[in-house]
Amino acid sequence: MFLVRRLPRSRINPNLPRLTFIARAMSQDKSEAQKDITKWASSDGHFRRQVSSFRDAIEKGGKFEPEKGRYHVFVSYACPWAHRVLITRKLLKLDDVIGLSVVSPRMGALGWPFAAADEFPGADHDPVQNSNHVRDLYFKADSEYSGRFTVPLVWDKKTSTIVNNESSEIIRFLNSAFRDLAEPTDIDIYPEALRKEIDDFHSWVYDTVNNGVYKCGFATTQEAYESAVGPLFQSLDRLEKMIEGKEYYIGDRLTEADIRLYTTIVRFDPVYHGHFKCNLGSIRHNYPNINRWMKNLYWNVPAFKETTNFDHIKTHYYWSHTQINPHRVVPQGPNPNIEAL
Missing domain, CATH: 1.20.1050.10 (Glutathione S-transferase Yfyf (Class Pi); Chain A, domain 2)
Structure with missing residues (x-):
């Protein structure tokens, strides 16, 4: 999960728009970037990952029933946690059952952008809520949301809310809930x-x-x-x-x-x-x-x-991550990115 922190109102500059955020590693100013990275670690310097906040499941008889076309997944190709969902959705032949949108990899001060905010090759527009950034979906689901804006997330188009943003749980209910709605497959990733x-x-x-x-x-x-x-x-x-x-x-x-x-x-x-x-x-x-x-x-x-x-x-x-790579130089290697068999 790649995460963006929302600042408490008491710490937001009143001269800035209400929804101004400090994203991890996003500041153009090097000193500010260094401050941001420290916020991702405790006072002892250790990085500790936030627990995901939306934890419902899609299941028969539950609050969110399996239905073709009802759900949409928002992901980043860059994110290893979202990549789990991309692979699982493809393995289980759910392309026609669950929609998919990919964000731009250039996560800025407002978090993960859609193509409407950053037309990076391979980035999609949000066809569900017409959002500029992933954060917009979180505020749509909960106007008082004060956590971090992560991918992947599963969106329910029927109720306009986030079902789940924890990748380990998402891949499990993708594995179990949609078998009657997708092409047959003998793949079971959690036998x-x-x-x-x-x-x-x-x-x-x-x-x-x-x-x-x-x-x-x-x-x-x-x-x-x-x-x-x-x-x-x-x-x-x-x-x-x-x-x-x-x-x-x-x-x-x-x-x-x-x-x-x-x-x-x-x-x-x-x-x-x-x-x-x-x-x-x-x-x-x-x-x-x-x-x-x-x-x-x-x-x-x-x-x-x-x-x-x-x-x-x-x-x-x-x-x-400008606190690590302030000039944003992307290395060419390794060459190739993955070797041939």
């Missing part, structure tokens, strides 16, 4: 027989790898950085051994364990290795088994390649 193994896998991969790269990149003290980078690479070592001689991490089938890990690993060499200082090793040079696993998904499973947009990925991180 009952493997659920304990999948949950155990997530219990350490999320904290040390998925979120671990962010704890490295947004650390504001040396101690905070070193406390994150060590566990990150210890977990990569563990993952390297786990996937040796295997095609998938859990069982002999594609599951959400592969999806959730892939969206971090595919960004590792192009972004996290340099931009987030995760440079004790690279995937292509130091983790041959993980690299093989990632390349297999990218080149052999269309849902992975078709939803991986390196232009959006690199532009977002290097353009948006």
